Amino acid sequence: MSNSTNPVSAAKPHPKLQSHFFSMDQQLEASTLGMWVFLVTEVMFFGGLFMAYIVYRNMYPHAWVEASAELNWKLGGLNTGVLICSSITMALAVRAAMMGNRKQQLINIAITSILGATFLVVKFFEYKAKFEHHLVPGPHFDPSLEQGMQIFFSLYFVMTGIHALHMVIGLGIMAYIFIQAWKGTYDAEYFAPVEVSGLYWHFVDIVWIFLFPLLYLLGAHGA
Amino acid sequence: MKEADVQQEPSYLGAPYGLASWLLTKDHKRIAILYLISITIFFAIGGSFAAMIRAELVTPQGDFLTADLYNKVFTLHGVVMIFFFLIPSIPATLGNFFMPIMIGAKDLAFPRINLLSWYIYVVGATLTLAAVIMGGVDTGWTFYTPYSSVSSTTNVTTAALGVFITGFSSILTGFNFIVTVHRMRAPGMTWFRMPLFVWANYATSLVMILGTPVIAITVLLIAAERALHLGIFDPRIGGDPVLFQHLFWFYSHPAVYIMILPGMGVISELVANVSRKQIFGYSFVAFSSLAIAIIGFLVWGHHMFVTGQSIYAGLVFSIITMLVAVPSAVKTFNWTATMYKGAVVWDSPLFWVLGFMGLFLIGGLTGLFLGAMGLDIHLHDTYFVVAHFHYIMVGGGVMAFLGGLHFYWPKMTGRMYSEPLAKVASMLVFFGFNLTFFPQFIVGYMGMPRRYHSYPAEFQVFNVLSTAGATVLGAGYLMILLYLVYSVVKGPKAPMNPWGATGLEWKIQSPPITHNFHETPVVTEEAYDYLHAPAPTREVTHHE
Amino acid sequence: MSSGHHVPSIGMCVRVWLALLVLTGFTIFIASQDLGMLNTPVALLVACTKATLVIVFFMGVKWNTPLTKTVAVSGFVWLLILFFMGMNDYLTRGWLGVAGR
Numbered sequence: 001m002s003n004s005t006n007p008v009s010a011a012k013p014h015p016k017l018q019s020h021f022f023s024m025d026q027q028l029e030a031s032t033l034g035m036w037v038f039l040v041t042e043v044m045f046f047g048g049l050f051m052a053y054i055v056y057r058n059m060y061p062h063a064w065v066e067a068s069a070e071l072n073w074k075l076g077g078l079n080t081g082v083l084i085c086s087s088i089t090m091a092l093a094v095r096a097a098m099m100g101n102r103k104q105q106l107i108n109i110a111i112t113s114i115l116g117a118t119f120l121v122v123k124f125f126e127y128k129a130k131f132e133h134h135l136v137p138g139p140h141f142d143p144s145l146e147q148g149m150q151i152f153f154s155l156y157f158v159m160t161g162i163h164a165l166h167m168v169i170g171l172g173i174m175a176y177i178f179i180q181a182w183k184g185t186y187d188a189e190y191f192a193p194v195e196v197s198g199l200y201w202h203f204v205d206i207v208w209i210f211l212f213p214l215l216y217l218l219g220a221h222g223a
Numbered sequence: 224m225k226e227a228d229v230q231q232e233p234s235y236l237g238a239p240y241g242l243a244s245w246l247l248t249k250d251h252k253r254i255a256i257l258y259l260i261s262i263t264i265f266f267a268i269g270g271s272f273a274a275m276i277r278a279e280l281v282t283p284q285g286d287f288l289t290a291d292l293y294n295k296v297f298t299l300h301g302v303v304m305i306f307f308f309l310i311p312s313i314p315a316t317l318g319n320f321f322m323p324i325m326i327g328a329k330d331l332a333f334p335r336i337n338l339l340s341w342y343i344y345v346v347g348a349t350l351t352l353a354a355v356i357m358g359g360v361d362t363g364w365t366f367y368t369p370y371s372s373v374s375s376t377t378n379v380t381t382a383a384l385g386v387f388i389t390g391f392s393s394i395l396t397g398f399n400f401i402v403t404v405h406r407m408r409a410p411g412m413t414w415f416r417m418p419l420f421v422w423a424n425y426a427t428s429l430v431m432i433l434g435t436p437v438i439a440i441t442v443l444l445i446a447a448e449r450a451l452h453l454g455i456f457d458p459r460i461g462g463d464p465v466l467f468q469h470l471f472w473f474y475s476h477p478a479v480y481i482m483i484l485p486g487m488g489v490i491s492e493l494v495a496n497v498s499r500k501q502i503f504g505y506s507f508v509a510f511s512s513l514a515i516a517i518i519g520f521l522v523w524g525h526h527m528f529v530t531g532q533s534i535y536a537g538l539v540f541s542i543i544t545m546l547v548a549v550p551s552a553v554k555t556f557n558w559t560a561t562m563y564k565g566a567v568v569w570d571s572p573l574f575w576v577l578g579f580m581g582l583f584l585i586g587g588l589t590g591l592f593l594g595a596m597g598l599d600i601h602l603h604d605t606y607f608v609v610a611h612f613h614y615i616m617v618g619g620g621v622m623a624f625l626g627g628l629h630f631y632w633p634k635m636t637g638r639m640y641s642e643p644l645a646k647v648a649s650m651l652v653f654f655g656f657n658l659t660f661f662p663q664f665i666v667g668y669m670g671m672p673r674r675y676h677s678y679p680a681e682f683q684v685f686n687v688l689s690t691a692g693a694t695v696l697g698a699g700y701l702m703i704l705l706y707l708v709y710s711v712v713k714g715p716k717a718p719m720n721p722w723g724a725t726g727l728e729w730k731i732q733s734p735p736i737t738h739n740f741h742e743t744p745v746v747t748e749e750a751y752d753y754l755h756a757p758a759p760t761r762e763v764t765h766h767e
Numbered sequence: 768m769s770s771g772h773h774v775p776s777i778g779m780c781v782r783v784w785l786a787l788l789v790l791t792g793f794t795i796f797i798a799s800q801d802l803g804m805l806n807t808p809v810a811l812l813v814a815c816t817k818a819t820l821v822i823v824f825f826m827g828v829k830w831n832t833p834l835t836k837t838v839a840v841s842g843f844v845w846l847l848i849l850f851f852m853g854m855n856d857y858l859t860r861g862w863l864g865v866a867g868r
Contacts, residue, residue, distance in 0.1 A: 020328065020334065020407075030332045030333075033406060034333060034398060040432055041394050041398070041432055041435070041436045044432075044433055044437050045437070045440050047437065048440035048444075048473075049440060051466075052470070056461075056463075056466075060461065137452055137454055138452030138453070147461045150454065151454065151455060151462060154453040154454055154455050158444065
């Protein structure tokens, strides 16, 4: 339904133009701005956890190093590589949507999803190892460990856990845009959903970019 | 003077028809009404808890409620009033309704997300009510650790999750407003032609976006600590309760600006109208909203002067707290200057304005007393603090909300309320409010602590006055509810512009059509152009 | 194609991808070296560089409006307020000679 008094365009409006917008451009700009505003809230959300990290690292520097050494930096590094690769495929998927190339969209979204799932599988094995080594906070936490290490692991689980939850949501989003791309929904004028999905995915990657060195790489050279 | 004030077209209220059309609406005006009904219900619930508090405090002994039950009652009073009434209040009702119209748009940028925000509010509210029904929470609305995360045996996890979920409602509202103001303004609607109400809600939205996520993660950590033993704040394993307070107040102080900024926006609209004059220093008032939003993030430690924070940090927070009062003072001066030599109209909106300005002034100044670290050591956790924040949140925030509700009632409902009853009710509220809370300044200064169900006998007379005032206040609120609801059913039909006000919202029919405008307006007028505004037309339909 | 929306080139994507992988390798390597106090700043500098590359190129902020750029930066700036004003407490305990504060 178009606004017939809209001074901008008298041509037939795009079927995906929502009635309260003047043009696809305005709609795209609103979507992009909206996703960035949302990402600001995500920055602040994770930010609270990083604040806790800073406070406790300052309080228990030695325990922090000891605890970090318990994490498997090789798996962490692998996961970092996996997410970086998923970021390029995501960027290529957005590019393909902008160019209206259905096949490229599908391939890139699929690879992004597979890489994301790989990340989660690696995480699963990491968590399993923590359970086995009594490093999960709570009644079964190894009591012989230094004061502060349990807090490190609490933060480890909360930070990577919430990050993993965001990855799961990201996979759901990938599934949705894959289906839409399959149906040929996106074209050079209407690719906003792919673009904002890409913004979300890249943000989740950025969180990991900070989590990896701060959690995994402290114990690498000893105290 | 007869104008064609009978509805020309079906309004957003009637068309489309049916419950499903309301529950699945994308119309920002209908969503505003849904929120209005919801927050009124929670105001009543929160008010009931307040009544229980005041009933207990009539006598010095803790004879009506046990200590444990009293702890739950004041906790739930705070949680319900702050998270489920005050924070949504003006933005989700008047903001949702009028932001798009005031800038010449047909809806907010993301209508479906707007509806989602209401459903999220309902889910969070239901979860919190479940916590109430299951036996309540006794930690105080501030959820301080380690009591909340380790020791309390009440339904903290459920309540924390309820607050967590409702936080997203706030975030989505703020996000919608920001994108709308940036991207949906009509041609010619420059930033400095926008009503100050829009500026105020925009600044509020910035606070919602930047602050709410931090409390979200904080209450989530409480829930995680209780449910999963992920001890972040537990001192037994080296956790720091003061860290909780830093994270909590990082949001909760800016939250008080969420609760007052929209009210200040309403007051700007009302002051210009009752004075029939351009707001004095428009751009100063506009920028002061932004200044309050930004500086408000730098002062949270003034809640923590006595809880273990370093003295040096306390000094820094105290000095900046003095600074944050400046933009509020700018607004107050500018409103006063607007009214000075204005053609002041003695109608009910004026009563709300005057009530607001007096009470907000007292509340704001007493905030400065509390912000001075040396004085706060004596006043912290006394009734002085309770009186201070009620003067701002109720004397300021609720008065502004009621003022806005009255001012915009004819536009939203197409009906006029009873003007004499409104004058009486506003005076009852003003008188009742002062009787309730002014004695609390005195008794707090004398040393009566907050959050206790009993107190030393020498404080009784002030508490009796306070409870008497609360009864009058409650009667005033009830009266308002009754005549407003009555007006929807039986009130005279409202014309397009009963107050003779400026702004795009007064150029469309009352109530508006679903798409607000037939054609997107092209704006050429400056804001508050009262030289060219029509005269109030209220009298035409005002037959009682 | 809608007005001037920038389509990223494959070459740009590949260059950024390679840079991110190289930086990751570097941060792993440099963590194994004992640089004393510098380990943390270096790690953070690398992480910030990687994040900036993702934001500017993969997320396309380089070609966005000034408003979007401002929004993107503001979240991180706000986080710095939390960090600085919060650590302002922890790092100044005992400065003013009052026991425990």
